[in-house]
Amino acid sequence: xxxxxxxxxxxxxxxxxxxxxxxxxxxxxxxxxxxxxxxxxxxxxxxxxxxxxxx
Numbered sequence: 001x002x003x004x005x006x007x008x009x010x011x012x013x014x015x016x017x018x019x020x021x022x023x024x025x026x027x028x029x030x031x032x033x034x035x036x037x038x039x040x041x042x043x044x045x046x047x048x049x050x051x052x053x054x055x
Contacts, residue, residue, distance in 0.1 A: 003052060010049045017042040 001009075021038045024030050 003055075007049060007052055010045050010052075014042060014045045014049070017045065 017038055021035060021042065024035050024038065
């Protein structure tokens with residue numbers, strides 16, 4: 001997998017996580033633990049994308 005396709009895959013996963021976070025946050029009683037896990041994964045993906053961009 002080349003760098004550009006890896007970045008695109010990460011962007012897609014990042015966007016998917018953002019949607020899942022928004023969906024969970026809209027629930028009447030959001031699961032705080034699930035939100036934390038999703039946000040941490042989203043942050044990890046963002047950091048990985050930045051690392052790949054600066055190589």
